[in-house]
Amino acid sequence: MVVVKCCYPSAGFFNLARGNLGAAGLAPPPAPRHAARMKTTPTPWPEQTGATSFWYRQIGTPKPRAPLAGDSDADICIIGAGFTGLWAAHYLHRADPTLKILILEAEFAGFGASGRNGGWLTGGFAWNHDRYLAQSDAAAVRAMVQAMLGTVEEIISTAKDAGIDADIRRTDELLIATNPAQLARMQAEYQSRRQWGESGLALLTAAQTAQRLRIPNSLGALCIPNTARIQPAKLVQGLARMVEAQGTRIAEHTRVTAIHPGRVQTTRGTVTARTILRATEGFTARIPGHGRDLLPLNSAQIITAPLPAAVWSKIGWQGYEIVGDFANAYCYCQRTEDGRIAVGGRGIPYRFNNRLDDNGTPDDETIRRLIATLRRHFPAAAMAPIDHAWCGSLGVPRDWCARVEFDPDTRIGSAGGYVGVGVSTANLAGRTLADLALNRDTALTRLPWVNRPPRLWEPEPLRWLALRGMYRLLNAADRAEEKGANPSALARLGAWIKNS
Ligand SMILES: Cc1cc2nc3c(=O)[nH]c(=O)nc-3n(C[C@H](O)[C@H](O)[C@H](O)COP(=O)(O)OP(=O)(O)OC[C@H]3O[C@@H](n4cnc5c(N)ncnc54)[C@H](O)[C@@H]3O)c2cc1C
16 A cells, blocks of 8 residues: 655645555556656545445445335335435325335435435526427426426425434535636526526626635636535435335335336336336436436546635635536535535546446546546645545436426326436426326426427437537537637537537
8 A cells, every 4th residue: 555645735744545445445546647647746536436425424324224025016106216206205295195105226215316416406497498498488497497496495494394404504506717718608697597587696706706715717606596505415314214204115225127007027026006206317227128218427526524724714615605617517516514625527427338337436537637626626625635536327318408207198207317406306306296196287297397208319339429529529628718718619519419
């Protein structure tokens, strides 16, 4: 084991262990090219990788629940115990406490993106308004914007009523622009959000931004109110306990292998249920017959050790805002309750043929890019020890717009394709699935994301080539824009691939 001594401002020297660490789940040694660079610039490397996420390292992996013990039946069978499945169970129970609800979970409740994400609770409408407009009207799209905004309060108040402590802190979202091209995107985003009915937004000048948070080269920020920072694993574990206390049964380590009207096959037996709701988001492509529905896009994070007060005094960030930027390949950051910085981004976003990560272990290149982002945006924390790096998959539909669907004939429904904005969206999806499953005609079931016509992803190798090409262009555009180029043709080409 090699020990690298690393100087950390105002905090003395930290011993960072690296190398020869595989079986313990720690990071493999850096690639040779990187190692050469490290001779002159000691770079912190995550103490641990994978293990689902840092959030579970913080609270401990939950005690396993029993798997399905042979054939069973239920009124409603939900597949997947992430935010979507758990919220659906909660609202179904609230509407009809006599329902027998069974959730089937391949691993453990909260194993997926719900227990790994960046903890941004935003209520933002992250998709293409015009695409929803094409199948509805402006009033319906505005209604969806408002419904999304309402999710923040709904989640916070439900967690409070259920006694769930998820480090929830109400705050603003700050999206920073660090070059003129990003500034142009910031202004366009501001106008677009206002046009679609979001209120309370503010464009901050560089000086106003610096009063909140000091990020080098910041030219300004879009400030979005009514958001919150959460510890996601605490929230999803709390929700699982809440629905269990309501009488919903969660069968863990029970993988669904096939879905038919009225019947779900699993590795542990067959479940008969009149209504079936699939809530498998980034894992959907693994289910037979669903390989081209939702592309599993990888997103990854690193997290520092708790930072000393001297570092925070350089950075600011006393408002614990959730922080991102206007790069084409953007990042998302949070200041945790115990004073760490978590930085997230896409890294290597898609693996050939829908391949998923191994229990949250990211690749070295992704870790290097995230460390570079940490250093660029938070130089005062550049040499902070990095406690953990992890990743997960989120579901991306072919048109990059989330949807909820329910077929009243087969009584099979599903929700997903949140494209990285799932903490809030899963709540709206859960409420909507519950109404659909109960045959209710409500304001939620009339929202324009319900039963939008699906579009399948292209077969391989086309989708791998398209995703790879798109992210290469977006990264190249970011590099050009950092050098002062206008919103670059590369970015437009990347967006064209995405929108075609
Ligand atoms: C690294 C990362 C950062 C993110 N950051 C944010 C953020 O800051 N804010 C935000 O809003 N969104 C964020 N997202 C997206 C958000 O976390 C997800 O959209 C959301 O959690 C999806 O919830 P879900 O319940 O639909 O899916 P998941 O949480 O993925 O749950 C699906 C569940 O289904 C189970 N499952 C899959 N297949 C089967 C099967 N065959 N049988 C039984 N069970 C099965 C899985 O084990 C899993 O537990 C992030 C995502 C990632 C990966």
